[in-house]
Amino acid sequence: MTDDRLKIRKDDTANDNTMEAKQPNKRKASPKICGTNYPLSISFIVVNEFCERFSYYGMKAVLTLYFIHYLHWSSNLSTAIYHAFSGLCYFTPVIGAIIADSWLGKFKTIIYLSIVYVIGHVVKSVGAIPDVGDSTVHIALSMFGLILIAFGTGGIKPCVAAFGGDQFEEEHTEERRKFFSIFYMSINAGSVLSTVITPILRGDVQCFGGDCYALAFGVPAALMIVALVVFIAGSGLYKKSPPEGNVLLNVCKCIGFAIRNRWRSSKKSPKRNHWLDWAEEKYSKGLIQEIKMVLRVLVLYIPLPMFWALFDQQGSRWTLQATRMNMDFGGGFIIKPDQMQMLNALLILVFVPIFDMGVYPLVGLCRINLTPLRKMATGMILAALAFCAATVVEVNVIKTVVEPPPPKECLLQVFNLVNGEAVSVEIKGHNIFPDKIESYKDPVGYTRLPLEDVHKVLPVTVSQNGVPHQCELNITENLAYSLILYSEGTVIKCKQEKDNIIKSEKGEAFLRFINTHSENMNITVGSVNFFAPSSYGISASLSVERGIYTQVTCKSDTKTYYIDLGLLDFGATYTFILGMGTETLELHKMEDVQANNVHIAWQIPQYVLITAGEVMFSITGLEFSYSQAPASMKSVLQAGWLLTVAFGNVIVLIVAEGAGLEQWTEFLLFAALLVAVSIIFSIMAYFYTYVDPDQLAKLAKDEDNMVKLKEKEKENMDMIDVPKSTKM
Known part of the structure; x- marks a missing residue:
């Protein structure tokens, strides 16, 4: 999960300075919880956040598999749309903040955009019902629903936590801090439960003849x-604070004015120490300094999107990797590939106290100055190591995969059912079977067959004991x-069958x-029926x-047999040869595509590494950002931080x-890119000078006051020195 869960932890101190507006004087006190200083209103906000996060992460957990199995998109297109949606979810908070601060206020913004959010979920759920229109309708409904959800979740993201902080009296700072811890826990609880439950609703509940995506999306809709x-x-x-104007808009206006003024100025204009100083004609020095x-x-944020580019692949590429792994933990417990994402939320709850009370103090005892920017760079390296681990897992996973042939090639395997004796197979113009092919009980496997064109008809000569046969x-x-x-009889015949080599x-x-x-x-295998015609007939591959x-x-026209297929394992493709014995039906089992033999537990190291990286990068990054920005500008930095996730x-x-x-x-490329970016970030961090923003802002405001005082004194002097008229 991304930083919306992490940022709350350090947001309590920031919130004291980033309240949307000061509370009106002599406001009626809100009812308290059981005689404490906790407003009763926060219980509604915490429950709201739990349900909203369950809704968001639950829907997102099954989204990639929905694209692939329901909309039948490729893994690349599914990954692209998944990340386009995730990016939009982190672009829209800027819009939500502007709406809340400039026009509607937090309360109305949360209400109106939550309605948009609910409509998006409902549309998304309807789009997952097979009987609703054709594939074009399903795609249109799904995309429209996702756009609405992105605007809903992104729009309320910057409002809910701050609105909760608004409920406390100014003197109840300790209670406000504890509220943010509770708020943080509600986010984690919602994300953990949803990533466990919605995959179960998807896979274990069957509806409309397959996985029940309509229910998997419908339950998050109900929670919203x-x-x-x-x-x-x-x-x-x-307590509802009225909107008092958006700081982000003021910042943009000030920057725009400085650029225009600098562009329009003449060469004779006095030089300025900084290009922003060109805004002094309209804006205060205090604002410019901030x-x-x-x-x-x-500027330090510029390299950060690369971290999120890796981090957010937990729900796309890593989930797809899990689908090609062995998910059996024994005892009948089988985890679903989209449930592995819950590890991130669980590990966050474990790692935060471990790092705060164990890792960081131990590093301090070693006299290592672990500054915030160094922590962030270390977090990047850990994320890169996570993708190195994912690369190792992927290399072993693909060993069980039969790679589709490239253009101008196909794959061919031969089953020799000719009386159990070896045969020679010659394909005109090719020598891909130089040795004799033994009985089907000793399979050769797939061999690449080059083609001169997209489609080809090739003569085949099959020889046994020197006697050739043509097909x-x-x-x-x-x-x-x-x-x-x-x-x-004495004639060898051929039968050609197109194979399925794509793993489920x-x-x-x-x-x-x-x-x-x-x-x-x-x-009949489970609930699936196979029909194999007589005399070397082949059933469909199901x-x-x-x-x-x-x-x-196994029923013939005259008799019923019972056969033992054994274990049909994850991702494998089998061919069974049915033949008559003296008393029973003989059965021979062949594995055309190897079963998934890499256990899904091998993904745990990459989740551990990337979660450790998240703790060092995300929490520290937010803490650093707030510590280096003046109180009035923390919302601007929050918007900038969320945009790094979007660009990632x-x-x-x-x-x-x-x-x-x-x-x-691709995994290795991402790891290498993040290492390169971490080096660039470390160089930038080396030249960064930590500041006390409140002190600098105070100096700037004092300078503004001095300027105003001098202007006032000048006005007074002008009034005293007014020349007397020479006329009577």
């Missing part, structure tokens, strides 16, 4: 409705085929049956849930759609 209702229910208890301090920090292959590039050899990203197994029996066969299948019913997602979008790299190469 609850969040809105609870927030409105506390309306009579809230903007200078903010810009110094914002042909009708093949197309980029596909995989099985060539099944069998005999009818739902953790299912694909299987098919080749029926050598003289009667048709109907096989997917079944991973599991151990014994006593599988844009980076992933560009790489996912434009680079076209293998996944392990």
Whole structure:
């Protein structure tokens, strides 16, 4: 999860200085909780935040798999859209802050944008119902729903926490700090529960003949409705500060005026120490000095999006990696690939106190000056190491994958069912099978077959004991085929079948049956029915849930058999040869595509590393930003920080759609880029001078007061020295 959970922890001290507006004088005190100094109104805000975060993270947890399995998009397009949505969620807080501070105030902004949020969830849920229109309608509803959700969640993001802080009296600073801890816990609780529950709703509940994405999106929609209702229910208890103008807009206006004034000035104009000083004709020196301090920090933000580019891939690339891994923890407990994201939230709760009370004090005892910027650079390195770990996992994961053939090539495997004797196979113009092909019980596996064109018909000669037999292959590039050899009397015949080599990203197994029996066969595996025609007929290749299948019913035209398929494992593709024995139906099992043999637990190190990096980078970054900015400018830095998350997602979008790299190469590229960026950031940090912003702002304001005093004295002197008229 991104920094919206982390920023609350250090936001309590900042909030004292970033209140949207001062409370009106002699305001009626809000009811307290059980005689404490905690306003009753905060309970509504905490419940609202829990439900809203459950809604957001629950929907987002299954989003990538929804794109792939429901909308049937490629993994690259799914990743790009996922990060485009995530980026939009972090662009829109700026809009929400402007609306709240300039026009509506926090309360009304939360209400109105929560309604937009709810509508987005409802539209998204309706778009996941199969009976609603065609694929174009589903895509349109899904995209429109996501846009509304992005505006809703992003718009209220800068408002809810600050609105909660507004509920406390000025003297109750300790209670306000504890409130932010509770608020932070509600965010984590919502994110952990949602990333556990919504994948279960998606995968374990079947509706409309498949995974129930409508329910997985519908429950977060219901939670968002609850969040809105609870927030409105506390309306009579809230302290509502009126909007007093947006600092961000004032900053932009001041910068714009300075640039225009500098551009229009003549060469004879006096030189200024800083380009922002050109705004002194309209804006106070105090404001200009504060903007200078903010810009110094914002310059340090420039390299930061690269960290978020890696961090936010937990919900996209890492989830897709998990779909190709073994998810069985034994004892019937099977984790879902989209549930692994909960590790981040759980580890955050563990790591925050460990780093605060253990790691940082120990580093201090070693007399190492671990400044905030050094912590952030270390966090970047940890995130890069996380992607190195992900690269190692990916390299081992793809060993079980049959790579699709490139253009002008196809894949071919041969099943020799000819009386169990070896045969020679010659394909005109190619020598891909130099050795004899033994019985199907000793499979050769897939071999690359070059093609001269996109589509080709190739003559094939099959020889046994020196006797040649002729057949042909009708093949197309980029596909995989099985060539099944069998005999009818003394003649060897060929049967060609297009194969499925793509692993199931739902953790299912694909299987098919080749029926050598003289009667048709109907096989029921779980809830899936297979039909294999007689005399070397081949059933369709269908997917079944991973599991151990014994006593599988196999019915011929005259008899019922029970066969043992054994374990059908994650991501594998099997071919079963059915043949007649003396008493029973003989069965031979072949694994065309290897099962996922890398356990999903191997993802834990990369989650540990990136969460440790998040603690050092995100918490420290927010703490540093607030400590280096004057009180009136903290909201500007908050907007800048959220924009770094947005631009990080844009980076992933560009790489996912434009680079076209293998996944392990892409992981390694991101790791290398972040290391390079961390070096640049470390150099920038070396030349950064830490300041006391409140002291500098005070000096600037004192200078403003001195200027005003001198102007006042000058006016008084002008009044005294007015020349007397020479006329009577």
